[in-house]
Amino acid sequence: MKVVITGGTGFIGRRLAQRLLQRGALAGPDGRETGIDELVLFDNAPAQPPIPPNNRLKIVTGDIADRDTVRRLIDASTGTVFHLAAVVSGQAEADTDIGYRVNLDGTRAVLEACRALGTRPRLVFASSLAVYGGDMPPAISDETPLTPQTSYGAQKAIGELLINDYSRKGFIDGRCLRLPTIVVRPGRPNRAASTWVSSLFREPLSGVEVVCPVSRESVMACLSPRRLVAAMERVHDLPGERFGYSRTVLLPGISATVAEMVEALRRAGGEAAVKRIRWQPDAVIQKIVDGWPRAIVAKRAEGLGIHADADIDEIVRAFIEDDLSAQKALVAAG
């Protein structure tokens, strides 16, 4: 079968693609392990850096909100779609129209293309902790009401509602994952308001200075890319009946203060790494970060066999093993 990853040349899409090519199969629409003949990474621009070629891999560029484009992408041979394409939080907040176009119209285009197949393809949607906001309990859970305080969060919550409705009606067999902050992202900073968390580890470990825009007391709930990809595979392969009335699963994450992150950086990279942090408070980012959940109780995910990293050190170790040499090469290339 064909598998499509939207936003496929982004950091998570690449990581997921790598894993799917390695495994070579996923649960098919009938639930049985089915070989992946074709893996299509769809994105709005060519892959940068380029992705190593593979005879099962195809890269397609286009506009996710264009229904014809998406319908050509998700054709009759498509058994699964991982829908990761999104405008990130900072950009969706600054540009309302682009945010709604990509994050809402784009999601609807994907869902309509899946529905048109009539084969009830599986779909995994990347939602976000940004669906929570406002007056939150000390730890958020699957039952915490959704009161997003960003356009990005509203758009992700809307995507969840659409995927639940389309699944209930039998148009797709969907699952939504609420992602905590994924750390450590390789590459360059992006426009997400959380981008500094990854930078805090990535830059000093690669020998580069970094600006930390938030206080040492700031807390983030984090998950490593390794754990995220494992969770995506897991929810994809579980039978739809396991999800009951809601196709949405809050992913687990471990909570750490910035001070604790700095200590983990010290253990991994020594005092030299810590000295590369410059503390330069940014009130706008601090306010956004303060509005995010500080801790996660993800009972539903745990019941489905999805687990968080043991500690921040495990997260840093995953980065060093999976990404540091490529990151150093990127830095060296300038």
Place this chain on the structure above:
Amino acid sequence: MKVVITGGTGFIGRRLAQRLLQRGALAGPDGRETGIDELVLFDNAPAQPPIPPNNRLKIVTGDIADRDTVRRLIDASTGTVFHLAAVVSGQAEADTDIGYRVNLDGTRAVLEACRALGTRPRLVFASSLAVYGGDMPPAISDETPLTPQTSYGAQKAIGELLINDYSRKGFIDGRCLRLPTIVVRPGRPNRAASTWVSSLFREPLSGVEVVCPVSRESVMACLSPRRLVAAMERVHDLPGERFGYSRTVLLPGISATVAEMVEALRRAGGEAAVKRIRWQPDAVIQKIVDGWPRAIVAKRAEGLGIHADADIDEIVRAFIEDDLSAQKALVAAG
């Protein structure tokens, strides 16, 4: 200022229009009581039955999902929009495309037209208890998570998210009301899965036979049109700051079993009225109704000065006083 009511020739729109013409004013965008120069009822078809003319009243027909139409409707003189237009639950479930077109695209067209004004008009959106569903607590509250089990419920939940986001960004000054079942609706049955509740009182009191498709043990949370219109005026006029992180207010309602409704009918219309009920179970409707909340704890609404009817008898009395003679004329006209 100009006030627009979408879905304005429907039952609630008419009732609200009548009240606004009588009062002649509403809080303006600056919060001060402002005269209503023009009241526009927008709907997809001419008013049936016709609405008595009034020199401040204008009726406009068109497609709520057509952005140009809605932009002409909501022009620079518009201070307030009551957005009631919707495809009802039964129809949105049966026809997915029409449901999303009217209930989602239509709401977006209204919000974009309001945003384009740049004056932050007030907007009151009619949401629904249908946003709840699945595994619900015995009584739903403002904090109950939204897991709608109908397309209509999903579309209303999406509307709430959009109105909250547009309000937070300062494009509009919105409020969303989650309506319980509004009883007694005059006129003819519609395609809502709850239409039988109104029929159960309306038809026997007008001398007409009625089919009850659900069991005597079925429970509904109900609110009278009088109380609903009062709630709409109230949330409209409150300053936006009163709503905090969420512009959504769950309305109160009183819970009654069908057996209790029948007793109230007996008190109002005697044994003759009760004998006009034919019991004819419909498994589809019973299943939908069983999935709805059985009771409401609406602390937030009460804190804002919004109250439910005292009992079912108050609801029946309101119908007899406000609507029964017109209903009998409708029946006589055949």
